[in-house]
Amino acid sequence: MTVMDTIRARHSVRDYLNRPVEGEDFAALEGAVADAGVAGGLNVQLVRDNPEVFKLFLARYGVIKGARTSIVFVARDGEQDEAIGYWGERIVLIAQELGLNTCWQAMSARKKSKAEVPEGEDVRIVIAVGYGKTRGKPRKTKPLEVLCTFEGTGPMPAWFETAMEAAQLAPTGMNSQKFHITLRADGRTVTAEAPEGGLNAINLGIVKRHFELAADETGADWAWE
Ligand SMILES: Cc1cc2nc3c(=O)[nH]c(=O)nc-3n(C[C@H](O)[C@H](O)[C@H](O)COP(=O)(O)O)c2cc1C
Known part of the structure; x- marks a missing residue:
């Protein structure tokens, strides 16, 4: 299975x-x-069996059912x-390769995470991982014209288009997709930006992981600016 296959098969469950x-x-x-x-x-902890962290009262968005890990x-x-x-999405894609399913969870019962939390720190985010009842389904996405720019002349290089497809398929909180990727005129230097605040920096790390894995899989000579 290629990285692109894994990226295309992943959906939040x-x-x-x-x-x-x-x-x-x-x-x-x-x-x-x-x-x-x-x-x-990072301080990242795997908790094998704790359904409590997913139990939310009054949640309107994204209630998770049956998740324990x-x-x-x-x-x-x-x-x-x-x-x-960036590192969380690597775990998500490894889980996908194993046949597991995942969902990033900004909304969780943090106090019930069972993680060890040092003084002055907090649970930032949780990923649910487990055996999904389904494998999830594709969702709406912004078009590539909105998500990226090629500053050179002519059409986008094929490797960049592939890497952008991977970025486009990256999970973002509430499917916001608030990021922009630019390929400089030299055809190899890439920047990725997101506005500050909320979950945008987490989303950006996820998007960069997808872009990077897919770009590397094409064998292209490219680099982050
Ligand atoms: C940082 C982050 C936080 C998220 N938080 C939640 C959440 O609290 N509840 C939920 O159901 N989904 C959550 N999601 C999942 C997104 O809604 C989902 O990734 C997005 O709608 C795109 O769908 P897809 O992952 O199936 O491609 C989160 C995703 C990310 C990346």
């Missing part, structure tokens, strides 16, 4: 089979979470948001 992730799947997740901790410099990111006041998105 909000209805699970009500059992925790186990066995080899759990071990693989543990590895991915440990990588995110070390390489991303969670990945919990603990941080000080949004300081590590982009890294959380």
Whole structure:
């Protein structure tokens, strides 16, 4: 399976089979979470069985059913948001390859996360992971013309279009897709930006992960500015 196949197959899933992730799947997740901790410099914890973190009162958006396993990111006041998105989405795509399903959760019962939270820090965001009742479905997306710019002449290079498809398929909070990617006139230098605030930096990290994996898979010679 290619990275693009995995990216195309991933959708947020909000209805699970009500059992925790186990066995080899759990071990693989543990590895991915440990990588995110070390390489991303993050406090990220895998909680095997805690449905309580997904139980919300009065929630209008995104109620998760039957999810028991969670990945919990603990941080000080949004300081590590982009890294959380970037490394969290790596875990999401590894979970997808394992045949698991996921959903990022900005809204969770943070106090019931069962994660160890040091003084002065808080649960920033949670990812639900488990065996979905379905594999989810495609959703609306902004068109590429809105999401990116090519500053050179002529059509967009094929590798950039592929990487942009991956960016377009990236999950963002409330499907906001508030990011913009620019390919400079040299045809290899890329910038990615998002407005400040809310979940935008987490979303940007997620989008950059998708773009990067897909661009690298094409074998293109490219770099972030
Ligand atoms: C940072 C972030 C926070 C999110 N928070 C929630 C949430 O609290 N509840 C929910 O149901 N979905 C949440 N989502 C999932 C988005 O709604 C979903 O990614 C978006 O609608 C696009 O759909 P897709 O993931 O199926 O492509 C979140 C996604 C991201 C990236």
